[in-house]
Amino acid sequence: MNKPIRRVAFVAMLMFALLLANGTYMMIFRQDSLAAQPQNRRVRDAEFAQNRGAILASGKAEMAKTVPSKDRFKYQRVYPDGELYAAITGFYSYDRASSALESTYNAQLAGTDDALFVRRLIDMATNKTPKGATVQTTIVPKIQKAAADALGNQKGAVVALDPKTGAVLAMVTSPTYDPNDIASHDIEAAGKAYDRLASDPQRPLTNRAAREIYPPGSTFKLVTAAAALADGKSPDSMVESPDRLKLPGTRVYLSNSTNCGGTKITMTQALRVSCNTAFANLGMDVGATKLREQAQLFGFDQRHLSDLNGVASQFPDKLNDAQLALSSIGQYDVAASPLQMAMVSAAIGNDGVLMDPYVVSSVRSADLKPIETHKPQQLSTAMTAEHAAELQQMMAEVVSNGTGHNAQIPGVEVAGKTGTAQSDPKRKPFAWFTSFAPVDDPAVAVAVIIEDANIPRSDIAGGRLAAPIAKAVMQAAL
Amino acid sequence: MATPVTVVPRKRRGVELVLIIFALVLTLGAYAVVDLNVTGEVSASLPLVGGICTLLALLAHIAVRWRLPYADPVILPCVVLLNGLGLVMIHRIDLINDPPLNGARQQLIWTAIGVILFIVVVVLLNDHRPLQRFTYTIGLAGIVLLLLPLVPGLGTTKFGAQIWIHVGPYSFQPAEAAKILLAIAFASYLVEKRDVLALAGYRILGIDLPRARDLGPILVMWLISLAILVWQRDLGTSLLFFGLFVMMLYVSTERAGWAVLGTLLFAAGAYFGYLNFGHVRARVGAWLDPFSDFDAYFQVINAQFGMAWGGLLGTGLGLGRPGLTPLARSDFIAAAIGEELGMTGLMAVIVIYGLIVARGLRIALQCREPFGKLLATGLSFAFALQVFTIIGGVTRLLPLTGLTTPFMSQGGSSLVCNWIVAGLLLVISHQVRKPAATVAPTNPDVEQTQLVKASA
Numbered sequence: 001m002n003k004p005i006r007r008v009a010f011v012a013m014l015m016f017a018l019l020l021a022n023g024t025y026m027m028i029f030r031q032d033s034l035a036a037q038p039q040n041r042r043v044r045d046a047e048f049a050q051n052r053g054a055i056l057a058s059g060k061a062e063m064a065k066t067v068p069s070k071d072r073f074k075y076q077r078v079y080p081d082g083e084l085y086a087a088i089t090g091f092y093s094y095d096r097a098s099s100a101l102e103s104t105y106n107a108q109l110a111g112t113d114d115a116l117f118v119r120r121l122i123d124m125a126t127n128k129t130p131k132g133a134t135v136q137t138t139i140v141p142k143i144q145k146a147a148a149d150a151l152g153n154q155k156g157a158v159v160a161l162d163p164k165t166g167a168v169l170a171m172v173t174s175p176t177y178d179p180n181d182i183a184s185h186d187i188e189a190a191g192k193a194y195d196r197l198a199s200d201p202q203r204p205l206t207n208r209a210a211r212e213i214y215p216p217g218s219t220f221k222l223v224t225a226a227a228a229l230a231d232g233k234s235p236d237s238m239v240e241s242p243d244r245l246k247l248p249g250t251r252v253y254l255s256n257s258t259n260c261g262g263t264k265i266t267m268t269q270a271l272r273v274s275c276n277t278a279f280a281n282l283g284m285d286v287g288a289t290k291l292r293e294q295a296q297l298f299g300f301d302q303r304h305l306s307d308l309n310g311v312a313s314q315f316p317d318k319l320n321d322a323q324l325a326l327s328s329i330g331q332y333d334v335a336a337s338p339l340q341m342a343m344v345s346a347a348i349g350n351d352g353v354l355m356d357p358y359v360v361s362s363v364r365s366a367d368l369k370p371i372e373t374h375k376p377q378q379l380s381t382a383m384t385a386e387h388a389a390e391l392q393q394m395m396a397e398v399v400s401n402g403t404g405h406n407a408q409i410p411g412v413e414v415a416g417k418t419g420t421a422q423s424d425p426k427r428k429p430f431a432w433f434t435s436f437a438p439v440d441d442p443a444v445a446v447a448v449i450i451e452d453a454n455i456p457r458s459d460i461a462g463g464r465l466a467a468p469i470a471k472a473v474m475q476a477a478l
Numbered sequence: 479m480a481t482p483v484t485v486v487p488r489k490r491r492g493v494e495l496v497l498i499i500f501a502l503v504l505t506l507g508a509y510a511v512v513d514l515n516v517t518g519e520v521s522a523s524l525p526l527v528g529g530i531c532t533l534l535a536l537l538a539h540i541a542v543r544w545r546l547p548y549a550d551p552v553i554l555p556c557v558v559l560l561n562g563l564g565l566v567m568i569h570r571i572d573l574i575n576d577p578p579l580n581g582a583r584q585q586l587i588w589t590a591i592g593v594i595l596f597i598v599v600v601v602l603l604n605d606h607r608p609l610q611r612f613t614y615t616i617g618l619a620g621i622v623l624l625l626l627p628l629v630p631g632l633g634t635t636k637f638g639a640q641i642w643i644h645v646g647p648y649s650f651q652p653a654e655a656a657k658i659l660l661a662i663a664f665a666s667y668l669v670e671k672r673d674v675l676a677l678a679g680y681r682i683l684g685i686d687l688p689r690a691r692d693l694g695p696i697l698v699m700w701l702i703s704l705a706i707l708v709w710q711r712d713l714g715t716s717l718l719f720f721g722l723f724v725m726m727l728y729v730s731t732e733r734a735g736w737a738v739l740g741t742l743l744f745a746a747g748a749y750f751g752y753l754n755f756g757h758v759r760a761r762v763g764a765w766l767d768p769f770s771d772f773d774a775y776f777q778v779i780n781a782q783f784g785m786a787w788g789g790l791l792g793t794g795l796g797l798g799r800p801g802l803t804p805l806a807r808s809d810f811i812a813a814a815i816g817e818e819l820g821m822t823g824l825m826a827v828i829v830i831y832g833l834i835v836a837r838g839l840r841i842a843l844q845c846r847e848p849f850g851k852l853l854a855t856g857l858s859f860a861f862a863l864q865v866f867t868i869i870g871g872v873t874r875l876l877p878l879t880g881l882t883t884p885f886m887s888q889g890g891s892s893l894v895c896n897w898i899v900a901g902l903l904l905v906i907s908h909q910v911r912k913p914a915a916t917v918a919p920t921n922p923d924v925e926q927t928q929l930v931k932a933s934a
Contacts, residue, residue, distance in 0.1 A: 002843055004729040005855050009839040012859060015866040016832040022875040023821050023828070026782075027790055034786035039772055039779070042787040042799050 049073040053109045053132030057139040064089045082178040087207045091179035096194040108133040131366035138167035146476030147172040150469040156450035157208035157338045163346035163442045165376035166355030173208040210310035213335035217421030218274045219432045220330025227286045227294035229387040235268045241278035247322035272402035283328020288319040297382040313340040341434040342447035349442035352383035406467035413439040418462030428452040433466030437474045444477035446470045487911045490551040491543045497555030505562025512570045515796030534593045541597040546908035564886030574801035588890040592897030599901030610666040617663030623652040653715045654895035665852040668730035676731035699723040714879025722860045765877040781813035792820025807888045812872045835862040841907040
């Protein structure tokens with residue numbers, strides 16, 4: 001019977017070998033994904049009980065910090081000015097996950113990032129509680145506060161960029177929320193707070209500045225103007241500007257909401273008064289392909305600011321002439337985030353060079369050693385410097401002498417563009433304003449949107465409601 | 479003509495004692511580490527627990543030294559270590575609750591009962607061969623025990639499986655005892671019938687198939703296994719018994735056809751179970767894709783989380799969170815070991831199980847009479863199959879089945895029965911290795927140099 005017993009022994013050996021191999025496999029291939037599972041309470045509790053790194057605004061102002069607490073988690077996450085910075089910090093909760101920088105920089109903040117490996121070993125050896133890395137943002141508290149104050153409790157968003165670097169100086173979205181409520185160690189209360197916010201029809205958890213796209217309305221005329229300049233037009237080129245324009249292939253007429261000042265006007269004049277028919281004609285002259293290319297050069301159809309999960313703005317793929325005419329004035333299926341419209345102004349102000357927007361400038365370990373540092377990056381050359389200078393002057397005209405006069409700042413030359421957009425005839429219009437200042441050496445570019453502008457449908461909505469907010473933000477930045 | 483050579487094996491009782499002391503030091507050290515890491519101080523019960531453990535291990539050793547001097551020296555220390563580690567882990571899980579539970583105390587009592595029965599086997603049985611006389615009595619007792627939980631009013635359903643019986647305040651898992659009885663019954667039955675089963679049959683595609691009329695026993699076992707699967711809803715026990723029977727049939731007849739037939743029958747039964755029973759499907763679902771339903775597969779998922787959390791080296795005894803996994807002290811004790819002692823610790827435990835199995839199969843190979851051979855193979859293989867199924871289930875190598883982790887899981891019936899298995903293996907190994915009682919006629923002129931003096 002020895003032969004079958006040897007075979008049985010072989011089978012038994014195989015079973016034990018399988019157990020050992022499976023254990024090895026588990027450690028190599030399954031461990032990380034298991035630890036990353038959101039339902040993993042061991043990891044979650046350990047992380048929640050960590051001395052998490054701070055999130056700082058420029059000037060070392062703390063947007064999020066960690067203080068010792070006496071309960072089972074040892075440390076409590078605190079947002080000293082929670083509502084003001086919620087769109088950037090996001091929240092960090094026990095069982096409702098996390099958002100914004102708390103989510104994208106979780107590994108660094110928690111100290112579990114691979115770059116912090118040596119630090120962790122030292123802490124383990126010296127028996128110190130490991131401390132997470134500090135995330136330094138580009139947010140300037142003064143500008144952020146000015147934006148929040150100016151926006152008040154109107155539903156909307158404000159983005160301010162440094163045109164030369166792409167740094168996000170301010171990002172406000174309204175209505176906002178207090179992340180302290182969701183970070184509470186009273187897990188049940190925190191869960192209820194989250195559920196209440198998540199089901200709120202006003203959607204306070206949404207970052208309207210980077211994660212929502214709206215029809216950009218007349219602010220998109222900047223893109224059309226840039227495409228026209230690249231196509232050989234000049235600011236003084238004359239454009240047909242009839243009172244109403246029959247859209248090719250339809251029986252629909254596009255009308256102007258302002259007096260364009262004649263049926264044939266210069267491009268500068270068309271932008272100054274935001275003349276719809278003139279820009280529809282310009283767009284149709286340039287053609288869909290070139291207009292789309294220009295939009296993409298400004299950053300449309302790409303995601304930006306991945307740290308905050310920014311979404312891509314859209315320029316439609318296929319257009320007939322009527323749709324092209326509407327797209328040229330920022331209607332039809334064109335949709336842009338406030339961040340995108342700030343990027344358009346920033347690129348024009350920065351002599352045509354579009355910088356990649358960013359919000360985190362550096363990550364430093366607890367001993368202040370830099371782990372990651374952001375270097376400003378050029379995203380594209382959206383316009384030649386020459387055309388950009390021409391468009392800058394056209395935009396300056398809009399503020400000094402046109403629909404954007406509410407954004408004038410004494411002693412500073414401001415360039416801007418208003419917009420009012422309609423996505424649905426039953427809805428109230430969106431009021432837009434995008435601008436930069438000073439014109440000759442821009443320090444800040446701003447985009448403002450107000451949803452549900454409580455004002456009759458007219459092109460002046462952007463000028464009347466959004467421009468003063470942009471002005472306040474630019475004043476704070478200068 | 480070669481002269482018969484009598485090699486008298488060394489007794490190696492001293493080695494066994496040293497290994498047992500090593501196992502005790504590990505156990506008591508681990509117990510103290512748990513206390514220090516959880517409460518910050520060594521509990522007052524440590525000297526008492528340590529004393530009882532040492533006493534029990536030494537009693538077992540003395541019984542072996544007295545009655546089975548030639549028994550295998552590795553099995554007992556392995557068993558002591560596994561039992562000790564299980565005790566430590568249960569003590570650790572006790573401490574999660576405030577006030578602590580006293581699962582470790584119960585386990586210690588069961589350990590004592592197990593050791594007493596081990597000593598009874600060692601001292602009173604001493605020789606396995608007489609068991610052959612009671613083939614049918616033992617077999618019947620085994621089958622009755624196996625099916626006992628199905629008796630209305632006696633069996634109770636726990637965690638979806640009806641494998642427990644309740645008598646008054648006591649509960650018992652009769653399958654554990656049935657495992658031993660049936661291994662004995664199979665062994666003696668097959669030794670008796672193996673020629674018939676082996677020699678008559680057809681040959682198809684190079685595989686010898688048995689005659690239809692000889693299929694009786696295997697079909698009966700198959701039906702019993704299916705009955706366990708259907709009515710007791712216990713995939714593990716069903717697999718264990720059928721696997722045990724088929725393997726022994728194969729070993730006794732040396733006919734691969736039986737193994738092939740058995741595997742096919744098992745596959746058919748398992749597929750039937752998968753199609754017809756929600757609980758089997760749920761187990762397979764939890765195995766293939768546990769994250770498809772977090773709440774339903776909570777236990778398997780949490781065991782995975784625990785082992786991932788422990789990583790390669792473990793969190794350290796008392797520093798993990800095994801309490802987050804339901805049934806960490808019984809079915810999932812391997813996951814708790816994996817969490818706190820790491821995959822390294824769990825693999826060490828698996829290797830210790832492997833050592834016991836290897837020693838058991840070695841005894842079978844050395845044994846010169848068929849009953850002992852078959853019994854040792856059966857007990858060792860059933861042990862291996864049980865370890866493979868439960869630890870494989872916990873580590874997601876296989877679908878989970880509700881078998882116990884031998885010597886470690888909390889639970890009296892399993893612990894006591896496995897001590898008896900250890901006793902039986904030692905009994906067989908002693909009978910195998912002890913020198914023949916009669917002194918062979920020797921011729922000094924042709925004596926070989928390696929001839930060693932005979933001792934009683």
